[in-house]
Amino acid sequence: MFKKGLIGFILLCCPLTLWAQQIAFLPPGVLRVDAGQETKQSSRAYKNKNNTIALKNKEARRQNIIDSHVSGDLYYQEVNRRVTLEVGVFEDWSLGLAKTNRTLERQSTLKLEDPNDLDAANFVANNSSHQVQGAGDTEFWTWWRGYYDDTHLWLYGLNLNLNDGETGYNQAHPLNLGDGLNQVEFKLLWEAYLSGSRMMFRSQANLSVPLNAKVKNSKGNEVVLYKGIGRHLDSAFINQFGYAHYGLMLEGTQQPVTFLDKVGQNDSFSLVNLQFILGASDLKLLEEGPLALPILFELRSTHCLYGNNANLQDGLSLRFEAYF
DSSP, X not given: OHHHHHHHHHXXXXXXXXXXXXXXXXXXXXXXXEEEEEEEEEEEEEEETTXXXXXXXXXXXXXXXXXXXXXXXXXXXXXXXXXXXXXXXXXXXXXXXXXXXXXXXXXXXXXXXXXXXXXXXXXXXXXXXXXXXXXXXXXXXXXXXXXEOSSEEEEEEEEEEEOOSOOOOOSSSOOOSSOSSOEEEEEEEEEEEETTTTEEEEEEEEEEXXXXXXXXXXXXXXXXXXXXXXXXXXXXXXXXXXXXXXXXXXXXXXXXXXXXXXXEOSOOEEEEXXXXXXXXXSXXXXXXXXXXXXXXXXXXXXXEEEEESEEEEEEEEEEEEEEO
């Protein structure tokens, strides 16, 4: 069913004209301001592939808690507000800065069913209802344009994620505003403007290399936090006609297990999402000449397809771009 729907979507796009693409690389002296908000909600998790279980069961099994000793449910909501500034420096080089403000909320109706199970009692206490809000990590990056012509664009990127968001591992399932680790990320972006189908194909691959850090554990002692290389890949078909555009994006993420002083936290996961994209902009006017204020609005709806040991987080995001 999904394959038939995707083929139908592509065929639907074919007769339309691609008037203009979103500006992937900035000319020298051009500034892009990007502001957006993403909301994600979750009450279930993928056990494997498309088999789902309640979040309570996933977390209980991760911490070796007997399911029947705890009743009730867990619900999570995450709101990320992100502001990005990017400027073109040279013909083939740009720099960017991003900051996120986050609100993380956990709602719990967990209840202890076996008062003699001390581990289950700690699990209920550590997963009580809670909310945190504040600034997340700071991200710096650079793009280098390796190749460009009328049909293709290759960009090579390097990100530095600075761990300055509040982070701690002082409970069984913490709500962290930051990632806990400084990370270096290598990126590769390819865009193809397909004259045959009159549609833009865009694909990006990321490799995240975390650097070791020190955090506090449940006893208040500093321990070494580290994990392996994370991977992310997404591919999108986007069609723009007139002042509107729409598209589909398929994205996959794989994160390795986190270690606290060589003790694995059983939190490695893989997840595949499908995004529906709908937006509007005046970028088509750039084909007719200079434009005083190019702007773009975009709405994205994210739906989980399948995963392994991952929270099922459907989401909705809205963002605004302006070029100066």
